[in-house]
Amino acid sequence: MKTNIDIGTLANGAVGERINLELQKVAENVQDPNTDWKKARKVTITITLKPDEEREIALVSADIKTTLAPAHGIATKLIFGMEKDGNVVAAELASGMKNQMMIDNDGDLADDKGQKVSYLERKQAQGGK
Structure with missing residues (x-):
């Protein structure tokens, strides 16, 4: 057949x-x-x-x-802390180490979370006035 x-x-x-x-x-x-x-x-x-x-x-x-083959996993680091009023906060760690300043992609100074830091904030972070 x-x-x-x-x-x-x-x-x-x-x-x-x-x-x-x-x-x-x-x-x-x-x-x-x-x-x-x-x-x-x-x-x-x-x-x-x-x-x-x-x-x-x-x-x-x-x-x-x-x-299908699955997409690769994505890894990052988070930093945790507590505000003065007791609220827990978390943010993505952008600098590689907690409390470490960095230069961002625009060439500006930024904190460990990638937020731009002004000249005054930088001086205060260094203990200056």
């Missing part, structure tokens, strides 16, 4: 179209520099056929699933 089924035209081409969409997702994931190039990507096509009692007609469903 020979079948005349073409997966590219199955369901008026919807199955082939879905496969192409999933392959496009894989291609985009492969090109994403935030993913691990070593991880395998997968497109799984499951075609389920449920025949009727007479075995003459079958209901067909096609499920296409993609397994």
Whole structure:
């Protein structure tokens, strides 16, 4: 017995179209520099056929699933402290070390959280007036 089924035209081409969409997702994931190039990507096509009692007609469903490489995790550091009134505060550490001044991307002096510091604030931080 020979079948005349073409997966590219199955369901008026919807199955082939879905496969192409999933392959496009894989291609985009492969090109994403935030993913691990070593991880395998997968497109799984499951075609389920449920025949009727007479075995003459079958209901067909096609499920296409993609397994992509996840994006790399993102790490940063937070600093914690307490205000004079007892409120706990947290901020992202931008300078690399708590209480360390830094030069920001604009060439300006900034505190350990990346906030610009004025000349007066800098003098006060150094213990001067």
